[in-house]
Amino acid sequence: MLFSITRAASGAGEPPQGVVEEQLPRRNCLYRPRVANVDLLVLVMALKEPAPDWQLVSRLLVLAERQEMKALLCLNKMDLLSADELTEVTGTLDPFPYPYIPTSALLGRGVDALKARLQGMVTVFAGPSGSGKSSLLNAVQPGLSLKTAAVSEKSKRGRHTTRTVSLLPLEGSGAVVDTPGFSRLEFYDLEPEQLPAYFPEIKARAAQCSFNNCFHISEPGCAVRDAVSASQINGLRYEHYKLFYQELLDRRK
Numbered sequence: 555m556l557f558s559i560t561r562a563a564s565g566a567g568e569p570p571q572g573v574v575e576e577q578l579p580r581r582n583c584l585y586r587p588r589v590a591n592v593d594l595l596v597l598v599m600a601l602k603e604p605a606p607d608w609q610l611v612s613r614l615l616v617l618a619e620r621q622e623m624k625a626l627l628c629l630n631k632m633d634l635l636s637a638d639e640l641t642e643v644t645g646t647l648d649p650f651p652y653p654y655i656p657t658s659a660l661l662g663r664g665v666d667a668l669k670a671r672l673q674g675m676v677t678v679f680a681g682p683s684g685s686g687k688s689s690l691l692n693a694v695q696p697g698l699s700l701k702t703a704a705v706s707e708k709s710k711r712g713r714h715t716t717r718t719v720s721l722l723p724l725e726g727s728g729a730v731v732d733t734p735g736f737s738r739l740e741f742y743d744l745e746p747e748q749l750p751a752y753f754p755e756i757k758a759r760a761a762q763c764s765f766n767n768c769f770h771i772s773e774p775g776c777a778v779r780d781a782v783s784a785s786q787i788n789g790l791r792y793e794h795y796k797l798f799y800q801e802l803l804d805r806r807k
């Protein structure tokens with residue numbers, strides 16, 4: 555996210571003024587994150603059309619941790635899933651160390667809960683093209699009238715409808731930033747040793763590992779791996795941790 559928001563120009567109670575310093579690259583890559591004064595990252599992932607990319611969710615959450623932003627996951631397009639299918643998805647996500655809400659911009663489900671979370675916050679909406687970021691924002695505040703477009707019939711992927719980053723004041727208090735969709739996210743200036751600190755569920759248990767330099771990969775007496783075995787840490791999240799750790803190691807070679 556290549557933009558920064560300054561509160562300097564706004565008075566008490568007024569929405570913060572936005573200054574877009576640079577635009578996001580349009581397609582498939584997001585570079586070095588430089589986000590200032592953003593309180594909350596709302597990560598919008600469609601449950602279907604396009605299919606969810608959980609690894610991208612974990613990547614973005616690392617980014618949120620690095621930027622010390624709160625994070626909220628919206629599982630959008632819940633109307634495209636049966637109740638059983640939704641239960642199955644939330645079952646594979648749990649335990650999830652961040653709040654999440656199933657939403658449907660189409661039916662207005664979860665929109666009040668989302669709206670409540672945005673009050674008084676500067677929030678960035680991020681996620682793949684076609685996941686429904688602009689649609690959810692329109693549902694939260696119909697006056698926004700943000701442009702949306704159907705996903706491609708054939709590939710079920712988004713059409714990169716939102717092309718620029720825009721800061722929008724919210725009724726009440728707060729502001730939201732709609733951003734273009736992306737599907738790839740690289741880590742910048744990140745050493746593998748720093749990674750455990752950006753997975754809160756790992757960070758919380760690291761002190762109990764036998765070795766204080768444990769990186770939770772294959773070391774004996776690892777409290778993190780024990781927690782994964784006991785389903786206290788989500789196995790998928792742990793797989794992403796290992797994947798990112800290896801990626802960061804490989805990059806150093």
Ligand SMILES: Nc1nc2c(ncn2[C@@H]2O[C@H](COP(=O)(O)OP(=O)(O)OP(=O)(O)O)[C@@H](O)[C@H]2O)c(=O)[nH]1
Nearest residue numbers: 658659684686687688689702703704714715716735
């Ligand atoms: N069935 C269903 N369709 C939805 C929902 N939310 C959004 N859509 C549809 O999904 C398509 C893409 O929505 P957008 O809001 O344009 O998606 P976006 O994330 O802003 O996409 P980009 O701007 O390209 O990054 C549109 O046709 C929306 O009507 C939902 O909850 N359910």
Ligand SMILES: [Mg+2]
Nearest residue numbers: 687688715716
């Ligand atoms: Mg959009």
Ligand SMILES: [Zn+2]
Nearest residue numbers: 763768770776
């Ligand atoms: Zn460990």
